[in-house]
Amino acid sequence: MQRITQLTAFFQQLALARTLGNAVWQVRRRLSIAFLALATLPQVALADLPSIEQPSNGGGGGSLYDNIQGYLADAAVLLGLILTTAGFLVVAGSALGKFREATKRGEWGEFITVVVVGVVLVVILIWLANKAADILA
CATH class of the missing domain: 1.20.5 (Single alpha-helices involved in coiled-coils or other helix-helix interfaces)
Structure with a gap:
Protein backbone atom coordinates (compact mmCIF):
# COMPACT_ATOMS: atom_id res chain seq x y z
CA MET A 1 0.00 0.00 0.00
CA GLN A 43 11.00 52.86 -36.64
CA VAL A 44 11.13 56.60 -37.12
CA ALA A 45 13.90 57.53 -39.56
CA LEU A 46 15.81 60.54 -38.38
CA ALA A 47 17.76 61.01 -41.61
CA ASP A 48 16.65 63.33 -44.39
CA LEU A 49 15.63 61.71 -47.63
CA PRO A 50 17.56 62.80 -50.71
CA SER A 51 15.82 65.07 -53.14
CA ILE A 52 14.30 63.60 -56.29
CA GLU A 53 16.62 63.76 -59.28
CA GLN A 54 15.22 66.20 -61.80
CA PRO A 55 15.16 65.17 -65.44
CA SER A 56 18.01 66.47 -67.56
CA ASN A 57 15.53 67.78 -70.13
CA GLY A 58 12.90 70.15 -68.77
CA GLY A 59 11.42 69.90 -65.31
CA GLY A 60 13.43 71.55 -62.59
CA GLY A 61 10.69 73.04 -60.44
CA GLY A 62 8.08 73.22 -63.15
CA SER A 63 4.75 71.50 -63.12
CA LEU A 64 4.20 67.78 -62.90
CA TYR A 65 3.51 67.69 -66.63
CA ASP A 66 6.92 69.25 -67.35
CA ASN A 67 8.64 66.71 -65.10
CA ILE A 68 6.87 63.79 -66.78
CA GLN A 69 7.76 65.17 -70.20
CA GLY A 70 11.40 65.50 -69.11
CA TYR A 71 11.48 61.93 -67.77
CA LEU A 72 9.96 60.62 -71.01
CA ALA A 73 12.61 62.49 -73.02
CA ASP A 74 15.34 60.93 -70.84
CA ALA A 75 13.77 57.51 -71.37
CA ALA A 76 13.75 58.05 -75.14
CA VAL A 77 17.44 58.97 -75.07
CA LEU A 78 18.16 55.87 -73.01
CA LEU A 79 16.20 53.75 -75.48
CA GLY A 80 18.25 55.23 -78.32
CA LEU A 81 21.46 54.30 -76.51
CA ILE A 82 20.19 50.77 -75.96
CA LEU A 83 19.30 50.42 -79.65
CA THR A 84 22.71 51.75 -80.64
CA THR A 85 24.37 49.21 -78.33
CA ALA A 86 22.26 46.42 -79.84
CA GLY A 87 23.28 47.55 -83.34
CA PHE A 88 26.94 47.54 -82.33
CA LEU A 89 26.60 44.00 -80.93
CA VAL A 90 24.93 42.78 -84.15
CA VAL A 91 27.70 44.29 -86.27
CA ALA A 92 30.38 42.81 -83.99
CA GLY A 93 28.75 39.36 -84.13
CA SER A 94 28.52 39.50 -87.91
CA ALA A 95 32.14 40.61 -88.21
CA LEU A 96 33.28 37.75 -85.95
CA GLY A 97 31.31 35.27 -88.05
CA LYS A 98 32.89 36.57 -91.25
CA PHE A 99 36.31 36.47 -89.61
CA ARG A 100 35.84 32.76 -88.83
CA GLU A 101 34.82 32.12 -92.43
CA ALA A 102 37.73 34.17 -93.76
CA THR A 103 40.28 32.24 -91.69
CA LYS A 104 38.91 28.91 -92.95
CA ARG A 105 38.42 29.82 -96.63
CA GLY A 106 40.90 32.62 -97.07
CA GLU A 107 38.29 35.07 -98.44
CA TRP A 108 39.26 38.29 -96.72
CA GLY A 109 37.34 40.58 -99.09
CA GLU A 110 33.93 39.75 -97.56
CA PHE A 111 35.33 40.22 -94.05
CA ILE A 112 36.72 43.66 -94.89
CA THR A 113 33.43 44.62 -96.55
CA VAL A 114 31.40 43.55 -93.50
CA VAL A 115 33.72 45.45 -91.13
CA VAL A 116 33.65 48.66 -93.20
CA VAL A 117 29.88 48.58 -93.66
CA GLY A 118 29.43 47.72 -89.97
CA VAL A 119 31.57 50.63 -88.85
CA VAL A 120 29.61 52.98 -91.11
CA LEU A 121 26.32 51.65 -89.71
CA VAL A 122 27.46 52.08 -86.11
CA VAL A 123 28.63 55.64 -86.82
CA ILE A 124 25.27 56.44 -88.44
CA LEU A 125 23.41 54.94 -85.46
CA ILE A 126 25.43 57.03 -83.00
CA TRP A 127 24.88 60.16 -85.09
CA LEU A 128 21.12 59.51 -85.24
CA ALA A 129 20.96 58.89 -81.48
CA ASN A 130 22.75 62.21 -80.83
CA LYS A 131 20.44 64.06 -83.22
CA ALA A 132 17.40 62.52 -81.54
CA ALA A 133 18.73 63.56 -78.13
CA ASP A 134 19.21 67.14 -79.39
CA ILE A 135 15.70 67.19 -80.85
CA LEU A 136 14.14 65.89 -77.63
CA ALA A 137 16.04 68.39 -75.49
Whole structure:
Protein backbone atom coordinates (compact mmCIF):
# COMPACT_ATOMS: atom_id res chain seq x y z
CA MET A 1 0.00 0.00 0.00
CA GLN A 2 2.83 2.33 0.83
CA ARG A 3 4.33 1.64 -2.60
CA ILE A 4 1.10 2.68 -4.30
CA THR A 5 1.02 5.91 -2.31
CA GLN A 6 4.62 6.64 -3.23
CA LEU A 7 3.90 5.93 -6.91
CA THR A 8 0.82 8.11 -6.80
CA ALA A 9 2.81 10.96 -5.23
CA PHE A 10 5.55 10.51 -7.82
CA PHE A 11 3.08 10.67 -10.72
CA GLN A 12 1.42 13.72 -9.20
CA GLN A 13 4.81 15.43 -8.97
CA LEU A 14 5.58 14.38 -12.53
CA ALA A 15 2.27 15.81 -13.76
CA LEU A 16 2.93 19.02 -11.85
CA ALA A 17 6.42 19.27 -13.41
CA ARG A 18 4.99 18.63 -16.85
CA THR A 19 2.33 21.31 -16.28
CA LEU A 20 4.98 23.78 -15.09
CA GLY A 21 7.17 22.94 -18.12
CA ASN A 22 4.25 23.56 -20.46
CA ALA A 23 3.50 26.86 -18.70
CA VAL A 24 7.12 27.99 -19.02
CA TRP A 25 7.15 26.98 -22.71
CA GLN A 26 3.93 28.94 -23.34
CA VAL A 27 5.36 32.04 -21.63
CA ARG A 28 8.60 31.79 -23.65
CA ARG A 29 6.64 31.39 -26.89
CA ARG A 30 4.43 34.38 -26.17
CA LEU A 31 7.43 36.51 -25.19
CA SER A 32 9.26 35.61 -28.40
CA ILE A 33 6.18 36.47 -30.48
CA ALA A 34 5.84 39.79 -28.66
CA PHE A 35 9.55 40.55 -29.17
CA LEU A 36 9.28 39.70 -32.87
CA ALA A 37 6.24 41.95 -33.22
CA LEU A 38 8.07 44.82 -31.53
CA ALA A 39 11.18 44.28 -33.63
CA THR A 40 9.26 44.46 -36.89
CA LEU A 41 7.41 47.69 -36.10
CA PRO A 42 8.56 50.53 -38.31
CA GLN A 43 11.00 52.86 -36.64
CA VAL A 44 11.13 56.60 -37.12
CA ALA A 45 13.90 57.53 -39.56
CA LEU A 46 15.81 60.54 -38.38
CA ALA A 47 17.76 61.01 -41.61
CA ASP A 48 16.65 63.33 -44.39
CA LEU A 49 15.63 61.71 -47.63
CA PRO A 50 17.56 62.80 -50.71
CA SER A 51 15.82 65.07 -53.14
CA ILE A 52 14.30 63.60 -56.29
CA GLU A 53 16.62 63.76 -59.28
CA GLN A 54 15.22 66.20 -61.80
CA PRO A 55 15.16 65.17 -65.44
CA SER A 56 18.01 66.47 -67.56
CA ASN A 57 15.53 67.78 -70.13
CA GLY A 58 12.90 70.15 -68.77
CA GLY A 59 11.42 69.90 -65.31
CA GLY A 60 13.43 71.55 -62.59
CA GLY A 61 10.69 73.04 -60.44
CA GLY A 62 8.08 73.22 -63.15
CA SER A 63 4.75 71.50 -63.12
CA LEU A 64 4.20 67.78 -62.90
CA TYR A 65 3.51 67.69 -66.63
CA ASP A 66 6.92 69.25 -67.35
CA ASN A 67 8.64 66.71 -65.10
CA ILE A 68 6.87 63.79 -66.78
CA GLN A 69 7.76 65.17 -70.20
CA GLY A 70 11.40 65.50 -69.11
CA TYR A 71 11.48 61.93 -67.77
CA LEU A 72 9.96 60.62 -71.01
CA ALA A 73 12.61 62.49 -73.02
CA ASP A 74 15.34 60.93 -70.84
CA ALA A 75 13.77 57.51 -71.37
CA ALA A 76 13.75 58.05 -75.14
CA VAL A 77 17.44 58.97 -75.07
CA LEU A 78 18.16 55.87 -73.01
CA LEU A 79 16.20 53.75 -75.48
CA GLY A 80 18.25 55.23 -78.32
CA LEU A 81 21.46 54.30 -76.51
CA ILE A 82 20.19 50.77 -75.96
CA LEU A 83 19.30 50.42 -79.65
CA THR A 84 22.71 51.75 -80.64
CA THR A 85 24.37 49.21 -78.33
CA ALA A 86 22.26 46.42 -79.84
CA GLY A 87 23.28 47.55 -83.34
CA PHE A 88 26.94 47.54 -82.33
CA LEU A 89 26.60 44.00 -80.93
CA VAL A 90 24.93 42.78 -84.15
CA VAL A 91 27.70 44.29 -86.27
CA ALA A 92 30.38 42.81 -83.99
CA GLY A 93 28.75 39.36 -84.13
CA SER A 94 28.52 39.50 -87.91
CA ALA A 95 32.14 40.61 -88.21
CA LEU A 96 33.28 37.75 -85.95
CA GLY A 97 31.31 35.27 -88.05
CA LYS A 98 32.89 36.57 -91.25
CA PHE A 99 36.31 36.47 -89.61
CA ARG A 100 35.84 32.76 -88.83
CA GLU A 101 34.82 32.12 -92.43
CA ALA A 102 37.73 34.17 -93.76
CA THR A 103 40.28 32.24 -91.69
CA LYS A 104 38.91 28.91 -92.95
CA ARG A 105 38.42 29.82 -96.63
CA GLY A 106 40.90 32.62 -97.07
CA GLU A 107 38.29 35.07 -98.44
CA TRP A 108 39.26 38.29 -96.72
CA GLY A 109 37.34 40.58 -99.09
CA GLU A 110 33.93 39.75 -97.56
CA PHE A 111 35.33 40.22 -94.05
CA ILE A 112 36.72 43.66 -94.89
CA THR A 113 33.43 44.62 -96.55
CA VAL A 114 31.40 43.55 -93.50
CA VAL A 115 33.72 45.45 -91.13
CA VAL A 116 33.65 48.66 -93.20
CA VAL A 117 29.88 48.58 -93.66
CA GLY A 118 29.43 47.72 -89.97
CA VAL A 119 31.57 50.63 -88.85
CA VAL A 120 29.61 52.98 -91.11
CA LEU A 121 26.32 51.65 -89.71
CA VAL A 122 27.46 52.08 -86.11
CA VAL A 123 28.63 55.64 -86.82
CA ILE A 124 25.27 56.44 -88.44
CA LEU A 125 23.41 54.94 -85.46
CA ILE A 126 25.43 57.03 -83.00
CA TRP A 127 24.88 60.16 -85.09
CA LEU A 128 21.12 59.51 -85.24
CA ALA A 129 20.96 58.89 -81.48
CA ASN A 130 22.75 62.21 -80.83
CA LYS A 131 20.44 64.06 -83.22
CA ALA A 132 17.40 62.52 -81.54
CA ALA A 133 18.73 63.56 -78.13
CA ASP A 134 19.21 67.14 -79.39
CA ILE A 135 15.70 67.19 -80.85
CA LEU A 136 14.14 65.89 -77.63
CA ALA A 137 16.04 68.39 -75.49
